[in-house]
Amino acid sequence: MQASKLIKCLKFKKIIPRNFEDFTVSLLTQDTREVVENSVFVAVKGAQFDGHLFVQQAIKAGAKLIVAQEKTTVVGVPVVYVNDTKRAMAILSSRFYGGASQALHIIGVTGTNGKTTVTHLIEAIFRAQQRKTGLIGTMYRKIGDEVLPTKNTTPDIITLQRTLSKMVERGVSDVAMEVSSIALIQGRVWGIDFDVAVFTNLTRDHLDYHKTMENYKHAKSLLFSQLGNRYAFNGDPKVAVLNIDDPVGKQFEQLTAAQVLTYGIKESAMISAQKIKVHSRGTDFELHVFDQVYQLHTQMIGMFNVYNVLAAFAAAYASGLPAEDIIMALDGFKGVRGRMQLISSPTGVSAIVDYSHTPDGLYQALKTLDEVTKQHVFCVVGCGGDRDHGKRPKMGEIAAEHSDFPIFTSDNPRSEDPQKIISAMLSGVPTGIKVPTFVDRRQAINYAIQQAQPGDLVLIAGKGHEDYQIIGKQKRHFDDVEEATKALWLKEQAGK
Incomplete structure (x- = not known):
């Protein structure tokens, strides 16, 4: 695409110099490390880095045009000045990549908990229909079977x-995508043409960024208020899929112009689960879809996973798939790495690795384990550094009150003193409950597994699928699944 044609989509701009030698754009980027010859570099002013400070570096690497919002001294390369480079980047990237989202059926999933499981469920449903799928989320990006790394739950708009x-090039038809609250506020999904938007739930998280729950709720609401504000009758309508058991789901219903499909357990939802039975092999329930009733089994355990299954079912149903086909795909789904992942051993002790890093997520995980075991539940948990301080006492309180043996340790302490994070967690523990603490997460996991007896469950909470630990500025390899597997093996060897 010619540079003149690309920037034509920016209606309000100033070009200096006005007349410049046109060229074929090879790449659009905000990252100087990506710049190649004939790139367009967008100088974005972010929380940590200001792209305007790296303009000369971008030019030296081959950028032939700069998009900026602040005065910058540039010689020999044209500059397009706009009021907001983040907005300009969204418009330019949509233009440069041909409005790809319009050629895809995209389901966006937002909420505090459940996004990863729901998107993986949706992916599995569509794959079972022999359709080529894409997935974008916390763990990775997937194009068919190809797995690509990701830095954020929702990538920057150019990525x-x-x-x-x-x-689109590789024939994908359906995409399941996690949409984070921070991405919504930062405009990382501006210009993405969602067909279905799913709300899972809203509980405390990311208050280090949003400051208040009201701000956090507002951020989530943007996915629904921005969902296709027109009624087109020559294609599938836009649909908002809402958890009506959560009061916020009812509020979002008033904020969207799209057609609404509700799901839940407690309220009178369009799609609901009744007669729920949770057991060690999974969960069974009656699935009510308007006036039809189906028997559904999932290999995942817990009430929160019932909600995840309902959300995924509703998203697929809203996309036009038959209920029977969806149910068949759900029955074969075994779960997601790091989401209530079971690691058993001949010792009779089992470990569960879960990403429950919020107060509600931890409570739901412990509540589920209490329902499926007759023995004791150990809980190894920590809180991340440089994040919401207010949730630390709450996490400590939940672990202490809802497990038999709580053990506090490090998560990703980052720049904070891990002992201070643990002390903040201890401040929420009710009087009389003693909690062992280990700054070293490996020691905490080993201790819990060594103390556990046959029939006990050890929940290792907070990091889930992550295969690293951030201590200071270092990102070190650390995998809860690997550590639990090793500890269980050592326990087995010691018993021989």
Whole structure:
């Protein structure tokens, strides 16, 4: 695409110099490390880095045009000045990558808990229909079977548009995508044409960024208020899939112009679960879809997973798939790495690795384990550094009150003193409950597994699928699944 044609989509701009030698754009980027010859570099002012400070570096690497919002001294390369480079980047990336989202059926999932499981469930449902799928989320990006790394739950808008363009090129038809609250506030999904938007739930998280729950709720609401504000009758309508058991789901219903499909257990939802039976082999329930009733089994355990299954079912149903086909796909789904992942051993002790890093997520995980075991539940848990301080006492209180043996340790302490984080967790523990603490997460996991007896469950909470630990500025390899497996093996060897 010619540079003149690309920037034409920016209606309000100032170009210096006005007349410049046109060229074929090879790449659009905000990252100087990506710049190649004939790139367009967008100088974005973020929380940690200001792209305007790296303009000369971008030019030296081959950038032939700069998009900026602040005065910058540039010689020999044209500059397009706009009021907001983040907004300009969203518009330019959509133009450069051909509005790829419009050629795809995209389901966006937002909420505090459940996004990863729900998107994986949706992916499995569509794959079972022999459709080529894409997935974008916390763990990775996937194009068919190809797995690509990701830095954020929802990538920056250029990476996102680039990924969607590759999906179109490779024949993907359906995409399941996690949409974080921070991404919504930062405009990382501006220009993405969602077909279905799913709300899972809203509980405390990311208050280090949003400051208040009201701000956090507002951020989540943007996915629904921005969902296709027109009624088109020559294609599938936009649909908002809402958890009506959560009061916020009812509020979002008033904020969207899209057609609404509700799900839940407690309220009178369009799609609901009744007669729920949770057991060690999974969960069974009656699935009510308007006036139809189906028997559904999932290999995942817990009430929160019933909600995840309902959300995924509703998203697929809203997309036009038959209920029977969806149910068949759900029955074969075994779960997601690091989401209530069971690690058993001949010792009779089992470990569960879960990403429950919020107060509600930890409570739901412990409540589920209490329902499926007759023995004791150990809980190894920590809180991340440089994040919401207010949730630390709450996490400590929940672990102490809802497990038999709580053990506090490090998560990703980052720049904070891990002992101070643990002390903050201890401040929420009710009087009389003693909690062993280990700054070293490996020691905490080993201690819990060595103390556990046959029939006991050890929940290792907070990091889930993550295969690293951030201590100071270092990112070190650390995998809860690997550590639990090793500890269980050592326990087995010691018993021989």
